[in-house]
Amino acid sequence: MIIIREAERFRRFLGEKATGTSFGFVPTMGALHAGHLALLHRSKRETDKTICSIFVNPTQFNDPADFSKYPITLEDDIRMLEMTGVDILFLPDVHEIYPEGTASLETYDLGRMDQLLEGRQRPGHFQGVCQVVHRLLSVTRPDVLFMGRKDFQQCMVIRRLIHLKSIPVRLEICDTVREADGLAMSSRNMRLSPDDRSTAPILYDVLNRLKRGLDAGPLESRLRAGREALAAAGFRVDYLEICRTTDLEPVTEWDGHTPITALAAAFLGEVRLIDNIDLTA
Numbered sequence: 287m288i289i290i291r292e293a294e295r296f297r298r299f300l301g302e303k304a305t306g307t308s309f310g311f312v313p314t315m316g317a318l319h320a321g322h323l324a325l326l327h328r329s330k331r332e333t334d335k336t337i338c339s340i341f342v343n344p345t346q347f348n349d350p351a352d353f354s355k356y357p358i359t360l361e362d363d364i365r366m367l368e369m370t371g372v373d374i375l376f377l378p379d380v381h382e383i384y385p386e387g388t389a390s391l392e393t394y395d396l397g398r399m400d401q402l403l404e405g406r407q408r409p410g411h412f413q414g415v416c417q418v419v420h421r422l423l424s425v426t427r428p429d430v431l432f433m434g435r436k437d438f439q440q441c442m443v444i445r446r447l448i449h450l451k452s453i454p455v456r457l458e459i460c461d462t463v464r465e466a467d468g469l470a471m472s473s474r475n476m477r478l479s480p481d482d483r484s485t486a487p488i489l490y491d492v493l494n495r496l497k498r499g500l501d502a503g504p505l506e507s508r509l510r511a512g513r514e515a516l517a518a519a520g521f522r523v524d525y526l527e528i529c530r531t532t533d534l535e536p537v538t539e540w541d542g543h544t545p546i547t548a549l550a551a552a553f554l555g556e557v558r559l560i561d562n563i564d565l566t567a
């Protein structure tokens with residue numbers, strides 16, 4: 287595996303690439319787990335060369351404590367990437383990504399995505415996500431970008447970024463990889479206390495309960511029961527909502543056929559977990 291730390295060196299490297307070679311790209315913040323590896327395996331199956339990046343992007347953390355406590359496991363990550371057969375690791379420092387600093391970065395018209403769900407709860411988060419992904423795509427220039435459905439709203443934001451900036455890349459969204467007990471894999475899970483780790487799968491249980499026996503009609507009492515179940519288990523609920531899958535607008539009454547998705551964010555201790563489930567798949 288080639289490790290490239292400088293944007294300029296990446297550009298030179300791409301200048302030498304054989305025409306007709308397809309590149310897949312998986313951006314990450316490291317602390318890699320099987321969810322990341324699933325994206326990388328998919329890229330390896332579907333493209334000729336696979337690029338992974340590891341960069342903990344300061345501009346997408348609205349909570350400084352979350353940023354400073356973000357797990358860093360670089361040696362293990364490099365070992366996992368080598369075992370997976372990744373071709374290129376882009377490992378920039380903050381100056382390579384933001385050479386002009388972070389004070390006056392571009393802002394993006396994300397419409398309602400900046401106001402709904404994660405956009406509402408984490409002001410500035412998706413602007414930061416766009417800043418870093420825009421920059422990473424301009425350096426790595428992949429043909430296919432692989433992202434995880436676990437961060438469903440993020441996928442929709444990036445789809446919008448690709449459209450807004452006419453970036454010549456195809457976005458592929460990959461299914462959420464879960465632990466055996468249903469908890470969505472996440473780098474943040476390693477910060478859960480043993481007690482909180484045993485409570486954490488209840489988030490996915492509650493999402494599944496929303497799906498079971500779902501009928502057309504009002505959704506509010508189901509949602510209330512879900513929020514109460516989470517609170518009773520010890521979660522501090524940021525949101526539990528049912529939204530139209532296409533644009534994430536909240537749905538309070540279901541017509542029985544519009545595609546809908548349930549999305550949740552909740553804290554256990556200091557750790558914020560998110561998850562979602564397609565209710566109409």
Ligand code: AMP
Pocket residue numbers: 313314315316320321322324325432433434435436437460461462463464470471472473
């Ligand atoms: P992160 O390192 O958390 O920024 O995640 C990097 C990429 O991996 C994003 O596209 C995430 O959506 C994806 N990802 C994270 N966790 C999972 C998971 N459990 N299953 C599938 N994809 C995931």
